[in-house]
Amino acid sequence: MMGKELSIMHPRPSSIVAALYTLRDLNVDVAILHGPPGCSFKHARLLEEDGIRVVTTALDENGFVFGGRQELSSLLEKVNEMFKPKLIGVVGTCASMIIGEELHEPVLDANLDVPVLEVEVHAGYPDNTKGVLLTLESACELGVIDREELERQKVLLREATLVEKRHGAASRQYLEPSRGDVKYKVAERVVRLLQEGRKGITIMNAKKETGYMFADISAAVNEVALALGRKDHVVNMANIDDSLGLPRVRHHAKCITADLRERGITVHEIIGGMDEYPVTGARVSELIKQKYSDYDFAIITGVPHAIPMEALEGMEIISVTNGPRQVLPLKEMGHHHVIVEIDLHPKTLGVNHIVESEFGATLREVAKDMLGR
Amino acid sequence: MKDQKRIAIYGKGGIGKSSTASNVAAACADEGYKVMIIGCDPKSDSSITLLGGRRIPTILDLLKQHLDVNEKDIVFEGYGGVKCVEVGGPEPGIGCAGRGIIVAIQKLQKVCPSMKDMDLIIYDVPGDIVCGGFVAPIRKGLVTEAYILTSGEYMPLYAANNICKGLAKIDTPLSGIICNSRSVTREEEIVRRFSEEIGSRLIAFIPKEQIVQDCERDGFSVLEKAPRSDIAQVYRKLAKAIMFNDQSVLPGSLEDERLRELTK
Ligand SMILES: Nc1ncnc2c1ncn2[C@@H]1O[C@H](COP(=O)(O)OP(=O)(O)O)[C@@H](O)[C@H]1O
Ligand code: SF4
Numbered sequence: 041m042m043g044k045e046l047s048i049m050h051p052r053p054s055s056i057v058a059a060l061y062t063l064r065d066l067n068v069d070v071a072i073l074h075g076p077p078g079c080s081f082k083h084a085r086l087l088e089e090d091g092i093r094v095v096t097t098a099l100d101e102n103g104f105v106f107g108g109r110q111e112l113s114s115l116l117e118k119v120n121e122m123f124k125p126k127l128i129g130v131v132g133t134c135a136s137m138i139i140g141e142e143l144h145e146p147v148l149d150a151n152l153d154v155p156v157l158e159v160e161v162h163a164g165y166p167d168n169t170k171g172v173l174l175t176l177e178s179a180c181e182l183g184v185i186d187r188e189e190l191e192r193q194k195v196l197l198r199e200a201t202l203v204e205k206r207h208g209a210a211s212r213q214y215l216e217p218s219r220g221d222v223k224y225k226v227a228e229r230v231v232r233l234l235q236e237g238r239k240g241i242t243i244m245n246a247k248k249e250t251g252y253m254f255a256d257i258s259a260a261v262n263e264v265a266l267a268l269g270r271k272d273h274v275v276n277m278a279n280i281d282d283s284l285g286l287p288r289v290r291h292h293a294k295c296i297t298a299d300l301r302e303r304g305i306t307v308h309e310i311i312g313g314m315d316e317y318p319v320t321g322a323r324v325s326e327l328i329k330q331k332y333s334d335y336d337f338a339i340i341t342g343v344p345h346a347i348p349m350e351a352l353e354g355m356e357i358i359s360v361t362n363g364p365r366q367v368l369p370l371k372e373m374g375h376h377h378v379i380v381e382i383d384l385h386p387k388t389l390g391v392n393h394i395v396e397s398e399f400g401a402t403l404r405e406v407a408k409d410m411l412g413r
Numbered sequence: 414m415k416d417q418k419r420i421a422i423y424g425k426g427g428i429g430k431s432s433t434a435s436n437v438a439a440a441c442a443d444e445g446y447k448v449m450i451i452g453c454d455p456k457s458d459s460s461i462t463l464l465g466g467r468r469i470p471t472i473l474d475l476l477k478q479h480l481d482v483n484e485k486d487i488v489f490e491g492y493g494g495v496k497c498v499e500v501g502g503p504e505p506g507i508g509c510a511g512r513g514i515i516v517a518i519q520k521l522q523k524v525c526p527s528m529k530d531m532d533l534i535i536y537d538v539p540g541d542i543v544c545g546g547f548v549a550p551i552r553k554g555l556v557t558e559a560y561i562l563t564s565g566e567y568m569p570l571y572a573a574n575n576i577c578k579g580l581a582k583i584d585t586p587l588s589g590i591i592c593n594s595r596s597v598t599r600e601e602e603i604v605r606r607f608s609e610e611i612g613s614r615l616i617a618f619i620p621k622e623q624i625v626q627d628c629e630r631d632g633f634s635v636l637e638k639a640p641r642s643d644i645a646q647v648y649r650k651l652a653k654a655i656m657f658n659d660q661s662v663l664p665g666s667l668e669d670e671r672l673r674e675l676t677k
């Protein structure tokens with residue numbers, strides 16, 4: 041089985057990092073990386089912006105040879121004292137897992153009153169969703185989430201992996217990163233379409249917190265339509281059901297919903313929760329077939345490659361991704377314009393309001409210019 | 414650099430690698446050679462019989478304490494001036510002994526300039542090559558000649574055969590087979606046939622003698638405690654054979670069926 045899998049050359053998301061983000065979604069206060077000091081540094085740093093502390097046992101050569109049981113248990117005691125956490129996560133790394141470190145023993149040694157989620161993970165899994173799964177399983181065991189939620193998440197993870205294999209970054213051996221199409225050209229095209237009286241759909245299909253920025257693009261399209269007197273030529277779909285997913289994910293949906301409402305933007309169709317981006321495709325297809333098949337263009341943001349092409353037949357497709365390696369697959373699927381919001385993710389951490397996107401800002405400016413003329 | 418022999422003795426665990434290595438080291442020292450023995454087994458039992466039964470601090474012991482390690486902290490002179498080093502390692506079942514060997518050997522090379530002056534360096538490696546660390550001395554180009562120690566029994570020969578496969582895979586030539594007897598019938602003949610069939614040769618036959626174990630129990634090599642014994646003479650001969658050996662081949666290996674036939 042394993043041998044038949046496509047061997048992918050470009051670096052891919054890490055399961056260790058996926059575990060860290062999942063711990064954050066579970067609202068742990070401190071995550072401990074049991075491994076080398078530099079492991080997952082960049083993401084550990086980013087997560088601090090999101091209000092969780094990430095620390096490391098900083099295993100060195102000695103740690104690799106003699107193990108780090110003592111280091112981990114004393115670090116557990118130390119963070120408990122320093123940060124008074126209510127929930128702690130301990131995450132394995134390649135180094136500690138290869139030498140056969142146990143996470144449970146040091147947790148027992150430390151004997152804290154605080155629950156500790158143990159995630160025995162390393163970065164060697166071909167699908168980084170494994171890191172999420174291992175974390176959720178541990179959370180279920182500890183009673184932090186219930187079995188029903190675990191099963192729901194399992195389905196989503198499986199689908200997410202399939203989406204990446206079909207048309208995502210795991211779809212071929214090597215994918216050249218790309219900055220996509222020039223934003224102001226595409227912005228001009230969008231304004232033009234609206235000016236010509238064409239009807240468009242915005243589909244925000246965002247992965248969790250990235251929605252804070254992708255929602256800005258939906259907002260910008262609506263603002264421009266309003267300025268052109270074409271407000272009802274645009275319908276909006278978004279995966280912002282705030283009754284689904286882990287608490288933190290629901291909170292994002294609530295915040296984004298409130299912001300859009302405040303800006304006077306109607307979301308006509310809620311297509312799922314913010315963790316349901318891999319499975320919204322079917323709902324979107326059904327909706328388009330029933331109500332919007334005569335629409336002329338679609339602006340899809342977030343995880344555009346999860347929306348099946350059949351549903352979009354005959355439409356001009358503009359998609360916005362935050363993955364530079366996603367450009368090529370999207371073009372191959374038949375999307376006409378593909379835009380990359382570079383470095384989107386860091387800007388959506390630690391916020392609870394919509395943040396300005398580059399494409400949104402460009403669209404607003406281009407529209408101003410074109411209307412002024 | 415002068416002409417230096419750097420050898421490793423491989424073979425099934427318990428077959429007699431450490432005791433052969435220390436007796437050979439002692440015999441070479443008696444001949445006036447400068448000898449170093451580097452114990453790479455976490456058990457740290459390679460040099461005890463050269464040090465009158467004393468255990469020395471291991472490289473990893475010291476590294477673990479974050480001490481600044483110098484040659485004098487890890488290299489100890491034993492019988493006949495043989496320089497003794499023990500790599501050490503984690504407790505059984507914890508951490509990574511293989512990584513330990515790699516780290517310790519790198520450290521040793523760095524802090525031990527006198528390695529260069531040696532005529533013979535013996536790496537005494539653990540029996541089972543369970544991971545990359547255990548072949549680090551070879552992989553890192555430290556060992557130039559490999560020997561295999563075996564008896565005429567099926568299991569030790571099976572291990573020897575596997576080691577041959579391993580050596581061939583990492584392009585390391587074999588310089589000879591040493592038979593350490595377990596008093597099996599036709600033993601010398603069996604091991605000689607084996608040696609020839611894999612393309613190598615038998616360079617010594619060491620009989621099984623109680624005196625080896627008696628000396629070991631008291632903390633000595635045979636060369637030191639019973640220099641006049643017959644077996645001391647055998648070790649001297651082996652030492653000479655090793656020092657003058659200039660033949661080595663990339664070994665072949667046998668099918669298991671042939672191996673069984675050979676030991677019938
Ligand atoms: N030729 C021999 N005659 C008698 N006993 C021997 C002989 N060679 C080795 N031994 C004994 O066999 C035991 C295992 O030997 P050792 O050198 O520790 O094996 P290894 O290093 O291969 O694991 C020791 O007690 C040793 O004294
Ligand atoms: S190899 Fe594994 S343990 Fe080492 S830094 Fe990378 S992810 Fe971390």
Ligand SMILES: [Mg+2]
Pocket residue numbers: 430431454458537538539
């Ligand atoms: Mg030994």
